[in-house]
Amino acid sequence: MYKHDLVYLTEDASHDAAIEHINEEAFGPGRFTRAAARIREQGPHDLSLSFICADDGETIASVRMTPVMAGTVKGHLLGPLAVRPSHKNIGIGRELVRIAVEAARRKGSEAVILVGDPPYYGPLGFEKVTYNALTFPGPVDPGRVLVVPIAENVHERLKGTIAWRACS
Numbered sequence: 001m002y003k004h005d006l007v008y009l010t011e012d013a014s015h016d017a018a019i020e021h022i023n024e025e026a027f028g029p030g031r032f033t034r035a036a037a038r039i040r041e042q043g044p045h046d047l048s049l050s051f052i053c054a055d056d057g058e059t060i061a062s063v064r065m066t067p068v069m070a071g072t073v074k075g076h077l078l079g080p081l082a083v084r085p086s087h088k089n090i091g092i093g094r095e096l097v098r099i100a101v102e103a104a105r106r107k108g109s110e111a112v113i114l115v116g117d118p119p120y121y122g123p124l125g126f127e128k129v130t131y132n133a134l135t136f137p138g139p140v141d142p143g144r145v146l147v148v149p150i151a152e153n154v155h156e157r158l159k160g161t162i163a164w165r166a167c168s
């Protein structure tokens with residue numbers, strides 16, 4: 001059986017081409033039109049909270065985190081998260097999410113927010129944001145807006161717009 005030799009690393013510029021390929025393969029050209037992508041277009045992601053997984057030196061999965069202001073919450077938007085088809089269903093996606101959320105917590109982020117499937121992210125600590133409480137720069141399914149609250153009263157404060165913010 002093929003044995004994996006997996007390492008999880010903080011993203012740097014040398015991973016750019018591989019991550020672009022992974023995201024193209026996972027989401028196709030439509031990925032740039034998504035509401036979350038529009039936030040990511042507003043400014044750079046935070047490399048210190050973004051991670052890749054490499055197998056025997058080849059980058060095969062990626063998660064990125066972008067600093068956002070969501071209502072009055074200084075948090076991070078998680079995504080894109082993608083794993084190459086050859087490496088799905090062996091826990092890599094879950095581990096990348098776990099590492100990213102933990103890193104955000106250590107950095108003092110108030111919340112990790114994403115647009116994604118509740119059955120996947122629920123067991124990883126994500127809760128539904130109050131229906132339509134957050135306004136994205138484009139249409140989103142309000143039932144898929146999720147958060148890991150880190151600071152106090154996050155759910156109450158997640159009201160209004162979500163947009164990129166400069167890292168502090």
Ligand SMILES: CC(C)(COP(=O)(O)OP(=O)(O)OC[C@H]1O[C@@H](n2cnc3c(N)ncnc32)[C@H](O)[C@@H]1OP(=O)(O)O)[C@@H](O)C(=O)NCCC(=O)NCCS
Pocket residue numbers: 026027081082083084087088089090091092093094095115116117119120
């Ligand atoms: C979604 C994705 C990141 C999961 O990564 P992964 O490393 O394959 O997932 P893991 O090994 O951590 O978890 C696998 C489990 O999650 C489940 N799962 C995968 N995608 C799911 C989804 N969208 N909804 C619910 N469950 C899902 C699998 O069925 C599997 O369940 P099991 O453990 O009961 O067998 C990966 O499939 C992928 O890159 N998909 C395409 C891009 C994408 O959809 N990204 C997420 C955007 S929200």
